[in-house]
């Protein structure tokens with residue numbers, strides 16, 4: 159029997175616990191954690207994610223604000239908003255929804271967000287802290303994947319984990335977290351040779367390539383745990399639907415446990431954003 163790793167259920171438990179921790183935090187420090195979410199443009203998927211983030215923040219007991227800017231916003235205008243949020247003591251976490259419209263410089267914005275308010279964990283200081291095992295603010299998607307893996311497998315020591323993809327948002331931080339959990343880690347990417355053969359060696363396979371159903375059932379070692387990070391919109395029989403980077407039907411006949419799309423990593427990403435917001439608030443009140 160293949161176990162379905164239910165991201166909706168696990169994330170609901172994370173947010174429920176967080177709501178309790180937030181109450182305790184507010185009672186102790188008299189401060190309500192504040193999250194500011196910035197959305198530039200009108201990408202429909204980003205609008206959904208931002209709406210869900212604000213909703214979850216409210217459910218966790220945070221004060222949250224949404225800042226919407228038009229698609230033709232210039233760099234100076236966005237920089238000015240980020241500076242204003244950096245200087246606002248009621249805001250403990252800042253998130254700028256990605257991707258940004260192409261006229262905007264993403265690395266510049268990421269660097270401009272105060273590192274202690276960077277609840278995405280993308281600022282170079284937070285990336286460095288993660289690489290050296292000292293991170294407080296960890297990128298949300300990889301953090302969510304780790305929670306799912308630990309819930310499914312317990313101790314990950316000695317497992318061979320293969321990460322497919324090397325993005326700054328998922329692949330690289332995922333590899334760092336797996337290494338910290340004492341896994342043997344291999345990262346494969348578009349220039350790697352023998353990707354299929356390497357995937358077949360994985361006890362843990364994390365797929366984060368952004369290519370619909372690229373990873374087939376035959377790439378998976380029997381009994382392996384598969385985490386599918388991909389969220390790809392495809393058209394099938396004239397209907398739009400979401401699929402992951404893993405061919406779910408085939409993979410679930412081979413894997414020991416697998417996360418679905420939708421309902422897997424996506425909800426965990428948002429729950430972990432809430433965890434980071436409370437962490438950021440805690441750090442800022444005790445600084």
Ligand SMILES: Nc1nc2c(c(=O)[nH]1)N[C@@H](CN(C=O)c1ccc(C(=O)N[C@@H](CCC(=O)O)C(=O)O)cc1)CN2
Pocket residue numbers: 203206207253254255256257278298299389400419420421422423424425426427428
């Ligand atoms: N600043 C950031 N931008 C982006 C991030 C990020 O972590 N920080 N990650 C992604 C988008 N993302 C969060 O922002 C995200 C994507 C998907 C989901 C989700 O819950 N997906 C659902 C399906 C939703 C649907 O029906 O469309 C699921 O998988 O079940 C949450 C968050 C890029 N940008």
